[in-house]
Amino acid sequence: MVYIGIDVGGTGIQVGVVDEQGCIRQKGDIPTRTDLSFEEQVRQMADCVLDTLEKASVSLDEVHSIGLGVPGIADAKTGVVPFCTNLGWHNVPLREEFRKHIDKPIYIDNDATVAGLAESVAGVSAGTDSSVFMTLGTGVGGGIVLHGKVWSGFHGTGSEIGHMILALDGEPCTCGNHGCLERYCSATAVIRMAREAVKKYPESAILDACEGDAARINARIVFDAARKGDAAALEVFNRYVCYLGQAIANIQNFLDPEVIVLGGGVSKAGAFLLDAVRAEFPKYCLYKGMPYGRIELARLGADAGIIGAAMLGKDN
Numbered sequence: 001m002v003y004i005g006i007d008v009g010g011t012g013i014q015v016g017v018v019d020e021q022g023c024i025r026q027k028g029d030i031p032t033r034t035d036l037s038f039e040e041q042v043r044q045m046a047d048c049v050l051d052t053l054e055k056a057s058v059s060l061d062e063v064h065s066i067g068l069g070v071p072g073i074a075d076a077k078t079g080v081v082p083f084c085t086n087l088g089w090h091n092v093p094l095r096e097e098f099r100k101h102i103d104k105p106i107y108i109d110n111d112a113t114v115a116g117l118a119e120s121v122a123g124v125s126a127g128t129d130s131s132v133f134m135t136l137g138t139g140v141g142g143g144i145v146l147h148g149k150v151w152s153g154f155h156g157t158g159s160e161i162g163h164m165i166l167a168l169d170g171e172p173c174t175c176g177n178h179g180c181l182e183r184y185c186s187a188t189a190v191i192r193m194a195r196e197a198v199k200k201y202p203e204s205a206i207l208d209a210c211e212g213d214a215a216r217i218n219a220r221i222v223f224d225a226a227r228k229g230d231a232a233a234l235e236v237f238n239r240y241v242c243y244l245g246q247a248i249a250n251i252q253n254f255l256d257p258e259v260i261v262l263g264g265g266v267s268k269a270g271a272f273l274l275d276a277v278r279a280e281f282p283k284y285c286l287y288k289g290m291p292y293g294r295i296e297l298a299r300l301g302a303d304a305g306i307i308g309a310a311m312l313g314k315d316n
Contacts, residue, residue, distance in 0.1 A: 001062060001063070002017050002018060002058055002064065003018045003019075003065055003066075003310035003314060004017060004053075004063055004066040004067065004104075004310060005114075005306035005307055005309035005310030005311070006049070006066065006067065006068040006069070006306070006309055007069050007114075007305030007306050008045075008087065008111070009071065009111075010032060010071060011032050012029055012030070014306050015027065015029065015045070015048045015049055015052045016052070016303075016307070016310060017052055017053060017056045017058055018306065018311070021122065022121045022307050022311060024303060024306060025056050025058070026053075026055050026056030027306070028048050028052030028055065029048070030045070032086070034086075034088050038088075038089060038097070039097060041087065042098055042100075043101060045068075045098070046102050049066065064104075064105070064313060064314075065105040065107060065313025065314075065316065066098070066104050066107070067107040067308075067309035067312035068106070069108075069109060069110065069305050069309040070084050070087075070089075070109075070110065070111060071087075072084030072085060072087075072089065073157055074094075074108040074109050074110055075108075076108060076109050076150075079094055079106060079108055080093055080095075094106075094108055105313055107309075108312075109150060109152055109312055110143070110156075110159070112133065112135045112142055113152055113159055113308075114143065114150070114311075115133055115141075115300075115304040116132070116133025116142070116144065117145055117150050117308040117311050117312065118300050118306075118311065119131065119261050119263070119298055119299065119300060119308075121314075122300065122307055123261070123300045123304065124296045124299045125145070125259040125296065128258040129146075129147060129148070130145060130258045131145045131257050131258060131260070131261060132144050132257045132261070132293075133261045134161055134185075134248075134263065135263045136185060136186060136187065136262060136263070136264040136265065136266035136267055137264035138187055138265075139162050139174075139182045140185050140186050141160075141162055141264075142159040142160065142162065144158065144159045144257075149315075161181060161251070162181050163177065163181065163182065164247070165178075165181075166180065166183075166246065166247060166250075167183075167184065170183065170184070171183035171192075181243075181247050185240070185243050185244045187218070187219040187264075189240065190219040190222050190223075190236060190240055191219065191222075193236045193240065194206055194217045194233070194236050195214050195217060197233075197235055204230055204232035205228060205230040205232075205233065206221055206225050206230065206232055206233055209221045209224070209225065219266055219269075220269075222236055223273065227272055241276045241277055242280060245277055245284060246281075248260055248277065248281045249281045249283075249284030249285050249286075250284075252281070252285055252286075253285060256292075256293065259293055259294055259295075259296055260293050260295050261296050261297070261298050262277070262297055263298030264298075267298060274295065274296075
């Protein structure tokens with residue numbers, strides 16, 4: 001049997017035929033068309049699935065299930081997507097609509113959640129009993145896997161790690177709250193802190209890399225400058241590591257997972273970031289004399305969305 005994984009992104013939709021071990025046998029893709037109706041968007045996804053199966057020389061009879069990872073809230077029990085801003089979806093019956101085109105079991109969950117599942121099946125946390133995935137990008141997403149199953153909460157809104165409160169009355173967040181973790185641990189946070197720092201250090205290598213235009217600062221530029229010892233960049237980097245260390249310790253203290261996996265664009269800083277966070281986060285752990293979960297970098301990259309979505313139906 002094979003499994004179909006659909007990674008529904010804001011600009012593109014990736015489809016994959018995935019085997020029992022979490023290996024992708026064939027890929028397909030279509031652009032995300034927000035100008036289309038929900039019904040037409042789903043029809044195009046289903047067509048892409050059928051086309052990808054044909055290219056893989058796999059019949060529909062060989063498909064066990066279809067899984068979708070969406071960038072929003074997904075109710076895994078009902079198959080309804082209450083909220084997915086990127087596609088303009090509000091309370092849409094995604095499972096019901098999809099089965100009009102392909103009558104197979106359909107599983108749906110949040111995109112960060114399925115990425116965490118992918119890592120636990122075929123990535124860096126494979127073989128573990130519990131893991132937490134943090135995607136560090138424009139925002140911060142999360143995926144929790146307990147005893148091999150994703151945990152999305154009773155209402156499908158669980159694992160929103162990025163919206164835990166890290167600083168009371170802190171930075172305003174796009175969600176409407178203040179002090180959310182993602183305002184301190186995302187790439188967006190790195191950029192904000194760097195723009196503040198270069199005002200203090202106008203000779204910074206950060207500005208040199210941007211030809212003096214602070215609007216062009218990104219996280220990679222900041223971390224590259226920090227590696228070279230730039231004062232402004234190191235100030236930002238150390239502050240960021242402190243925030244991320246506290247965030248990871250909060251997860252460790254609350255859930256005690258076996259592994260905490262860091263993914264997303266910021267994680268591409270690699271060992272430079274990983275070593276610093278590994279050194280920082282034990283300072284905030286509750287039980288100093290007890291072992292704690294190891295911190296690792298995600299391995300699957302862009303394929304995690306496809307693999308994790310496919311694996312939603314594996315043990316069902």
